[in-house]
Amino acid sequence: MSDWTLFEVFVRSKHGLNHKHVGSVHAADAAMALENARELYTRRSEGVSIWVVPSAAITASSPDEKEPLFDPSDDKVYRHATFYDLPKEVGHM
Amino acid sequence: MYAQLVDTGAKRLKTLEEMSPEERAFQEKIDAEIKIEPKNWMPEGYRRTLIRQISQHAHSEIVGMLPEKNWLTRAPNFKRKLQLLAKIQDEGGHGLYLYSAMETLGADRDEEVAKLHSGEVKYSSIFNYPALSWADMGTIGWLVDGAAIVNQVVLQRTSYGPYSRAMIRICKEESFHQRQGYQILLHMMQNGTDEQKAMVQDSINRFWWPAMMMFGPHDSDSPNSAQSMAWKIKRMSNDDLRQRFIDQTVPQLEFLGCTAPDPELKWNETRGHYDFGEIDWTEFYDVVKGNGPCNRDRLRTRRKAIEEGTWVREAASAYAAKQKQKNAAA
Numbered sequence: 405m406s407d408w409t410l411f412e413v414f415v416r417s418k419h420g421l422n423h424k425h426v427g428s429v430h431a432a433d434a435a436m437a438l439e440n441a442r443e444l445y446t447r448r449s450e451g452v453s454i455w456v457v458p459s460a461a462i463t464a465s466s467p468d469e470k471e472p473l474f475d476p477s478d479d480k481v482y483r484h485a486t487f488y489d490l491p492k493e494v495g496h497m
Numbered sequence: 498m499y500a501q502l503v504d505t506g507a508k509r510l511k512t513l514e515e516m517s518p519e520e521r522a523f524q525e526k527i528d529a530e531i532k533i534e535p536k537n538w539m540p541e542g543y544r545r546t547l548i549r550q551i552s553q554h555a556h557s558e559i560v561g562m563l564p565e566k567n568w569l570t571r572a573p574n575f576k577r578k579l580q581l582l583a584k585i586q587d588e589g590g591h592g593l594y595l596y597s598a599m600e601t602l603g604a605d606r607d608e609e610v611a612k613l614h615s616g617e618v619k620y621s622s623i624f625n626y627p628a629l630s631w632a633d634m635g636t637i638g639w640l641v642d643g644a645a646i647v648n649q650v651v652l653q654r655t656s657y658g659p660y661s662r663a664m665i666r667i668c669k670e671e672s673f674h675q676r677q678g679y680q681i682l683l684h685m686m687q688n689g690t691d692e693q694k695a696m697v698q699d700s701i702n703r704f705w706w707p708a709m710m711m712f713g714p715h716d717s718d719s720p721n722s723a724q725s726m727a728w729k730i731k732r733m734s735n736d737d738l739r740q741r742f743i744d745q746t747v748p749q750l751e752f753l754g755c756t757a758p759d760p761e762l763k764w765n766e767t768r769g770h771y772d773f774g775e776i777d778w779t780e781f782y783d784v785v786k787g788n789g790p791c792n793r794d795r796l797r798t799r800r801k802a803i804e805e806g807t808w809v810r811e812a813a814s815a816y817a818a819k820q821k822q823k824n825a826a827a
Contacts, residue, residue, distance in 0.1 A: 406607040408814070410600070427666075428597045430606070432810075433817035444590050447583075448670075467536050 411437040415451035500553040505724040532658040535601040555595035556620040564628040598659040625789030632700035638678015656729035712739040
């Protein structure tokens with residue numbers, strides 16, 4: 405079975421929410437991956453929609469790049485609404 | 498537990514000073530409770546130990562379906578049959594979550610399954626005992642899944658991300674197993690004939706000690722625990738887990754109106770825990786070595802399942818190849 409394609413499984417739990425990664429399945433093709441994912445990840449009404457994506461099709465950032473990629477946003481507090489103090493009289497904004 | 502006697506390959510713990518810079522950074526991350534993810538650097542021993550433990554855990558889930566399948570066609574009514582089917586399907590699912598977690602470490606699923614079938618790697622000793630009566634379906638759910646839950650709840654905090662996430666998922670599903678098992682026994686004890694009540698007691702007598710053995714040898718006889726604990730693959734010692742299980746199980750046993758086959762089992766006021774008798778370790782090691790009542794039968798069944806399913810897998814591959822060709826031509 406190891407020669408079958410590995411698919412990553414994403415499940416949308418409710419209408420209006422994003423698909424979320426839940427795990428992976430092996431399958432001979434995409435249709436079978438979808439069936440396997442349904443049996444494995446939605447036995448208790450966990451989802452209303454499933455995506456399966458061949459694992460090989462995913463490009464991931466490397467853990468070594470964590471700092472150069474994500475640290476620059478740590479010191480940009482002015483990107484958050486809470487950074488801006490406004491007088492009470494202005495009310496809710 | 499579902500993984501017993503997992504070898505770490507380490508004779509003693511290294512101090513931080515003895516470690517390479519990479520190794521030290523890794524250990525400091527573990528000490529700070531930061532999860533290790535598949536692409537992170539990890540010592541070879543950590544990777545190998547995890548593959549051993551997770552594969553053993555996965556094999557246990559899969560082999561664990563066998564004692565129960567025997568009772569699917571013999572369930573007392575349709576409701577119980579549906580519940581048992583659902584539980585067995587969950588066990589298969591749990592095996593698959595765990596094989597996926599194992600694969601993130603670079604292990605090959607077919608190779609690991611082949612090692613199980615050749616007897617090179619183990620599954621939990623508990624599944625080498627036969628399920629002889631319907632009451633055993635209750636006892637297995639209550640005691641065996643109960644013991645598994647005690648272990649798995651702690652493993653949700655294990656240091657390897659994919660293993661920890663598989664445990665969280667499994668724990669969510671597992672408590673249904675234990676409750677359905679206990680309810681089977683309770684129903685027999687409260688509504689059953691004398692014969693049916695005796696069946697429950699007989700089942701508990703047979704499974705009590707094997708369930709205690711699931712937690713593995715005493716801490717003093719567990720040479721791999723120190724390294725596994727330092728790596729936080731393991732989060733609580735065998736003896737502590739066993740004590741926790743006994744403490745929570747005895748009141749449930751009493752509520753059933755049954756007894757344990759252990760004359761030394763009694764509440765110890767000063768310790769605040771139950772005292773209990775010594776496990777027959779000769780039996781434990783015998784079963785682990787392959788000489789339990791069902792070891793050969795379980796492996797034969799597994800091998801047969803793989804062999805007889807070959808044509809299905811081949812047909813699926815052939816169909817997929819044909820569809821691909823068709824789509825390419827269109």
